[in-house]
Amino acid sequence: KYLTLNKNELIYLSMLLEDPLLKSINDVYKLRTYIFDAYYTGYLEEFKALNQKDLYVFDDYLKTSEKINSLIDEKRQISKESFEMELYKNALNFANSKRIMDIKRVLESVNKPSIRNFINTFQPEMFENVKIWMMTPEVVSTIIPLEYGMFDLVIFDEASQMYVEKGIPAIYRAKKVVIAGDPKQLRPSSLGIGRIEEEDDLYENDILKDVTIDAKSLLDLARYKYHETILNYHYRSNYEELIAFSNAAFYDNKLIVSPNVSFGDKSPIEYVYVEEGRFSKRQNEAEARKVVEIIKKVFRERKNNETIGVITFNSAQRDLIENYIDEEIFKRSRYQKEFEEELFRRDNDEDKSLFVKNIENVQGDERDIIIFSMGYAKDHSGALMRRFGWLNHSGGQNRLNVAITRAKDKIYFVSSLYPEEFKVEDLKSYGPKLLKDFMRYCYFISNGNKEMAKVVLNELHATEKVSKTVLTNKLVDEVEQKLSRFNYRIDRNIGIGTEQIDLALFDELNNKYVLGIICDVDSSDRRINARKDLIHQERYLKARSWEVYRILSKNWYSDNNKEIKNIRDILKKAN
Incomplete structure (x- = not known):
């Protein structure tokens, strides 16, 4: 390693070994300082010297x-007004x-014509003035003329669910x-759809076979061919416990998740054990009754x-x-009205009804409270039949990921098994x-054992990022x-994921954090992007009530009294 040191590092090492001033210091702590x-x-x-042109940020x-x-807000307002004016003009x-x-x-x-005939008849008026069209790929093929480049921009959403040929x-x-x-x-x-699979002997041993034949979805093909941008700020879940498992298990801890700024009376995840639950004919009656309760x-x-979902x-x-649930309605129980209203609920013309769905049909939904009924349990003879349906198939873990990320405020995980019984x-x-790891995680969070929950997350993401260097710890x-x-x-390292807040001041009277402090030690070879690396992170945290x-x-070691004064001023404004 000595041979790899640069000139400055060699000078520094020589000073440590030979400088008489250092040799004369007997106090180890003083020497280290x-x-x-x-x-x-x-x-x-x-x-x-290396970042002179970027130091205006600091x-x-x-x-x-x-x-x-201020400029971001101004740009957003101008964009909104320009967009509205363009729509009004058209x-x-x-x-x-x-x-x-x-x-x-x-x-x-x-006797109205078909949509296709209507569009063909009034095509000039429609395409000159209607600027935004929302359709499925099948509808595009059915009603829109096959004309190259007629749309300036086409956006595919949920492209992971679409076969390549449907998007062409x-x-x-x-x-x-x-x-x-x-x-x-x-x-x-x-x-229920079917798909023609092409088998050609000429391709059997061809390493350079066209990737479009192997791509499972339009998204897969796009990721092979083009630059990828990750939207890594997470907004749905109001408590980090609700997304931390998915972040570790599926996204390599790349999602930026806000730590909790305040705390409710109960845990955001509750593990509900149903002791009498039995799995018979692919059903668990005790769990179903518990869900309704x-x-x-x-x-x-x-x-x-x-x-609720x-x-x-x-x-x-x-x-x-x-x-x-139907029984509760038809037997005219005390909760009949609540069930009826919830099943057909709409808020601001948006469907917010109580839904009951199985794991493969829930993508795109979100609710404040999600109740899981695991169902799997021992049968009446005490045996656990390991028939897990879609979860056992290729990509079954993706269905689990969809399911466990639907909740905004609360998860109830109802199970007739403790995690270690699920072999x-x-x-x-x-x-x-x-699924077993998720059961363990829910159980530990439900019982307030965050240390064991972190162990589960770290096992899922073995290459856990070391987020605190010696310099950061000292700062x-x-x-x-x-x-x-x-x-x-004063609390340190707030959060159970990798995106933690270094220090936070906690107001015990109001049971919430009043200020989070991020201690930033940047490596000298890092290009500073003020908007991406600094501003967006702070805007995100403020949007999450921090x-x-x-x-x-640099600012701390130049004038730490000024930094403390800034913090004191912020606290005065908060009060």
Whole structure:
């Protein structure tokens, strides 16, 4: 390693070994402090030299961040107003078109033409003035003329569920294409549709076989061919416990998840054990009854009219729960009205009804509260039959990922088994093994054992990122020591995932964090992108109710009193 040292490192090493001033220091702590100060002074000077054009971001970080935030808000407002004006202009042109009365007459007639014939007849008016079309790929092929590049932009959503050939007709009609989706969620299914599989002996041993033949979905093909952009800020779940498992198991901890700024009376995940549950004819009656009891409990206790969804691991258990809900309605129980209203609930013209779905049909849904009925249990003879349906198939783990990321506020995991009773280690399929890990995670979170929950997450993501270097720890230590004079409890490393907040001031009276502090030690070879690396992270945390302040190591070691004053000013404004 000595041979790999650069000139400055060799000079520094020589100083440590031979400098008489260092040799004369007998106090080890004093020596370490002296060495660190000398090293960091050199580090700062080198950093300034290498990043001179970017230092405007650091020199007055608060003013710079406020200016960038103001510009982002201004751009957003201008974009919104421009978009609305463009839509209004096209709507006005449409209303003043020569054939508008013919269009009204056709729409109001008793014998209306097919949509395809209508569009073909009034194609100039439709495509000159209607600028946004929302259709499935099949509808595009059915009603839109096959004309190359007629749309400026075509966006595919949930492209992981679409076969390549279904997207080709819409792509042909586009000048530009955006393909959005999640490879860790549902894959295309040919159930009830069928798909022609091409088998050609000429391709049998061809390493360079066209990738479009092997791609399972349009998203797969796009990822092979084009640049990929990851949307890694997570917004759905209001508590980090609800997304931490998926982040570790499926996304390599790349999702940026906000730690909890406040805490409810109960855990965001509750593991509900049903001791008498038995699995018979692919159903578990005891669990189904328990699910209905939990729904009634939510009706009684909810404070913000939370929405509810139920997810099962097979269709038989889904049907059983639906039957028990129907019984509550038809026997005119105390909860009849609540069930009826919830089953047909719409908020702001959006479907927010109580749903009961099995694991393969839940993508695209979200609810405040999700209740899982695992169903699988020992039968009446005490044997556990390991028949897991879709979960056992290829891609079964993706269905699990979809299911466990539907909740915004709360998960109830109803099971007739404790996690260690679920014996699946010898199976080849990954889905059931991952389900057991999720059971363990839910059990530990439910019982307040966050340390064991972290163990489960770390096992899922073995290459856990080491987020605190020696330099960062020293900076955090120094900041914490200065903040100890404030009248707040100081917590470190807030969060159970990898995206943690270094320090936070906790108000025990209101049971919430009043300020999070990010201690930022940047490596000297890093290109600073103020908007991407700094501003967006802070805007995201503020959107999740955090008040945050970033301490840059350069600013701290240049004038730590100024940084403490800034923190004190923020706390005064908060109060």
